Amino acid sequence: MLWAALKAPRDNKTPLPTDAQRRLSDWALQFTPRVAHLEEAVVMELEASTRLFGGRRALRDRVFAESQELGSDGLAWATNSMAALCLVRAGIENGFKRPLPELLDALSLDVLTATQAHATTLSHVGCKFLGDLRRLPRGGVTHRFGKPLLIALDQAYGSVPLTHEWLLPADDFRARLELMARVELAPALLAGAHRLLLQLCGWLASRHAGVTAVTLGWAHDTMRAKHVEATGSLTVRTALPTRDIEHLARLLAEHLAHVELEAPAGEVMLTATEVVKLEERSASFLPDVVNRREARALVRERIAARIGPENLLRPVLLEDYRTEWTQHWLPLNQQPPKLKAKPPPFPAPTCVLDQPQQLMVRNRRPYFQGPLKLLLGPHLTEGGWWHRVGEGAEQEHKHVRRDYYLAMSPHAGFLWVFKEGGEQWFLHGSFS
Amino acid sequence: MELQHPSQNTAIPMAQPLPTHVAASLWRADELRSPPTAVHPSGWAALDAELPGGGWPGMAVTELLISQPGTLEWRLLAPALRPIVAAGGEVAVVAPARPPSMEGLVQDGIEPDRFWRYRAEEPARRLWVTEQLLRGNACEVLIAWLPQVRQEQLRRLQVCASGFEGLCFLVRPAHALKDSSPAPLRVSATLASDWDLRVRVAKRRGTVHEQDLLLPAYAGGISRVLTPELMHPSRLDDRPIPIEAHDAVGSTQSSARQQNPAAH
Numbered sequence: 001m002l003w004a005a006l007k008a009p010r011d012n013k014t015p016l017p018t019d020a021q022r023r024l025s026d027w028a029l030q031f032t033p034r035v036a037h038l039e040e041a042v043v044m045e046l047e048a049s050t051r052l053f054g055g056r057r058a059l060r061d062r063v064f065a066e067s068q069e070l071g072s073d074g075l076a077w078a079t080n081s082m083a084a085l086c087l088v089r090a091g092i093e094n095g096f097k098r099p100l101p102e103l104l105d106a107l108s109l110d111v112l113t114a115t116q117a118h119a120t121t122l123s124h125v126g127c128k129f130l131g132d133l134r135r136l137p138r139g140g141v142t143h144r145f146g147k148p149l150l151i152a153l154d155q156a157y158g159s160v161p162l163t164h165e166w167l168l169p170a171d172d173f174r175a176r177l178e179l180m181a182r183v184e185l186a187p188a189l190l191a192g193a194h195r196l197l198l199q200l201c202g203w204l205a206s207r208h209a210g211v212t213a214v215t216l217g218w219a220h221d222t223m224r225a226k227h228v229e230a231t232g233s234l235t236v237r238t239a240l241p242t243r244d245i246e247h248l249a250r251l252l253a254e255h256l257a258h259v260e261l262e263a264p265a266g267e268v269m270l271t272a273t274e275v276v277k278l279e280e281r282s283a284s285f286l287p288d289v290v291n292r293r294e295a296r297a298l299v300r301e302r303i304a305a306r307i308g309p310e311n312l313l314r315p316v317l318l319e320d321y322r323t324e325w326t327q328h329w330l331p332l333n334q335q336p337p338k339l340k341a342k343p344p345p346f347p348a349p350t351c352v353l354d355q356p357q358q359l360m361v362r363n364r365r366p367y368f369q370g371p372l373k374l375l376l377g378p379h380l381t382e383g384g385w386w387h388r389v390g391e392g393a394e395q396e397h398k399h400v401r402r403d404y405y406l407a408m409s410p411h412a413g414f415l416w417v418f419k420e421g422g423e424q425w426f427l428h429g430s431f432s
Numbered sequence: 433m434e435l436q437h438p439s440q441n442t443a444i445p446m447a448q449p450l451p452t453h454v455a456a457s458l459w460r461a462d463e464l465r466s467p468p469t470a471v472h473p474s475g476w477a478a479l480d481a482e483l484p485g486g487g488w489p490g491m492a493v494t495e496l497l498i499s500q501p502g503t504l505e506w507r508l509l510a511p512a513l514r515p516i517v518a519a520g521g522e523v524a525v526v527a528p529a530r531p532p533s534m535e536g537l538v539q540d541g542i543e544p545d546r547f548w549r550y551r552a553e554e555p556a557r558r559l560w561v562t563e564q565l566l567r568g569n570a571c572e573v574l575i576a577w578l579p580q581v582r583q584e585q586l587r588r589l590q591v592c593a594s595g596f597e598g599l600c601f602l603v604r605p606a607h608a609l610k611d612s613s614p615a616p617l618r619v620s621a622t623l624a625s626d627w628d629l630r631v632r633v634a635k636r637r638g639t640v641h642e643q644d645l646l647l648p649a650y651a652g653g654i655s656r657v658l659t660p661e662l663m664h665p666s667r668l669d670d671r672p673i674p675i676e677a678h679d680a681v682g683s684t685q686s687s688a689r690q691q692n693p694a695a696h
Contacts, residue, residue: 292569296522299568303550303561311551315534315544326535329549336545343538347653350506350536351528375665376657406654408665413503413623414654429533431651432503 005084027202036164105131114152210241210278224263254305349429366425370410377405475511502529507649514541521572536652
């Protein structure tokens, strides 16, 4: 058996289990379903999980690093939970270094809670270490100090089993954290949010789920201006359900960069707004095409978070004769239409300006970086009488009647120009 | 056992040379050579002959030096992109100098559903997007227009590109040619007469490229409608600018209107 005990910080007044303990146990449930609160610590049994998490060494490193971030005071490993608790109180991490009785014998009595009631008497009879207590005659100990002390001692040495009430993951996730200092800039909230994300990802893993939306909230302190609300929040969405802490943290960072706090914040909250079941993917040696597509979606999402989804565009072709209506740019968050337009049967420019640009005309000849030579045309485009934009007095027609030409400019290559309303020439695109 | 002299290990001159694709994957222990990278043919035999490895290199940035960005990029690159897109590859463009139009590009084989356009104005943002795409391996072809970029930023992109499996083109102004660059391949391109592009490999691994290449490049399916005489428009006489009957009427009316105030 491989037991780990994580000590949560606690002052003697707070009732058990403390918030810190709950935070740790929420996170610990991702490693094993056998997680319990034992006095002020969280204990978990990890023997069956070592292989899944890459062996004892890797598991220990991960548990150590993440529990430190979550605010744990110490970590100890032993063959049973009571021994792990004694070791973590004594500040010894590895309970497998030497035989357990040998390690425990050297610990002072106060690591075992059951001895506290009899601390004075025990010190008077010369018991300072657990080893001293163990060497006393068992009958006498039961007679003098009662049964619970002996049972607790036996549980620590592993000769009597200890039963636990296993914890279950909660149905929804809502966690809060008081920040060490008041934060005035939104990106600085991320440090606190990361701790909550760690907890969230643990909770998600224990439920075999992923999030598609998380809400980060913050509470302003009482010393704020009158018009400022007491709390603020930010909801971040992802296209695919995920419980990848790196991705969530990056997304939050990008979104927080745009947020301006109206007053200093002293507390952050994290809520899993939309939780969906996440299918586990089995690991593979071969590069995975499906995984790669998902990774791409994540990259795009991250870029869109910084530059804005309206700046990440994909083209949609429509069947329209008018050049400016043939192609639309759809932002990332809009679904493209299912129906595919047929490509136009005639040549078309590879670049089209957003707005046609009026050309200088000299001696009836259009100029764009020199006089234009018309090669092909006219190509009459007429249509759009059905197309009206705007309401009421501002309504306007999008009807066009233009003669398009392929023109050659001495310096700008091959252009797509049109003549409209007599002598007005416009540049609309280029074959470039 | 009798020891043999080490000279027995030297390469024995082969009666006939290996086929190119075999030679490309064969490394002889006695020669220094950079590891072979994926190379995509450019679409022109003449250009392929000048490019190291016979095409545009993957896993590295390629600089395109163009005096007027927006005038010839798709004409130069479309032939290389067509097979990549046909095989399911995605094309990403970062801050193109002129808005690309799928209406024409689709005729060069670039499908709209595999095309992504990233709009970014500030130079720092363009660089950031380019770097993210390179790091994330998020497309098969990346074309980024970077009019202002410093040498250390280019070096950073080049390092990112070493893990990028696709093609990466950075479009820079032609005057950048006088500055040094960490890109292993730099190609300058200008418009020549008619439909030709004048292309020169300004920097490559190997000997210096002296002779300019003239590549006939068409875009947007225009080659289908070009008559033999339109293939050489510079030889054509100027066609008169067409005048329509109603235009002429309109112009006399307007001149009449202009005269009216003078009469009053």
